[in-house]
Amino acid sequence: MPYKNPEDQKINVRNWQRKNKKRVNAKSLKWKNKNRKHIAIYDKIRNTRFPEILKAHNEARKIIIPKESICEICGCPDRLEKHHSDYSKPLEVKFLCKDCHMRLHKSKEFENGR
């Protein structure tokens, strides 16, 4: 069924995912198991090609996203992730929601590979 409002669709998908968390998780786990080799190879290539990215991500693990944070792009408080705008500064992260984060990386993909 088509949705008039794309926001409605987003909420709907989110609700579905919330209700079917187990199913979604099982599915992605299955996919991961099946593609483990490929993922490992991909990780290896990425980590050797972009060691500064790996380092930045490891460093950023220490950073805890404060409870009251919101996405720096859209202001949404849900599903926040850490984003590095400069991997040479591993402790300088932006908090972005999953949607904005993904969108940002899609538009930047060809620049830095991640």
Ligand SMILES: [Zn+2]
């Ligand atoms: Zn956002």
Ligand SMILES: [Zn+2]
């Ligand atoms: Zn990022």
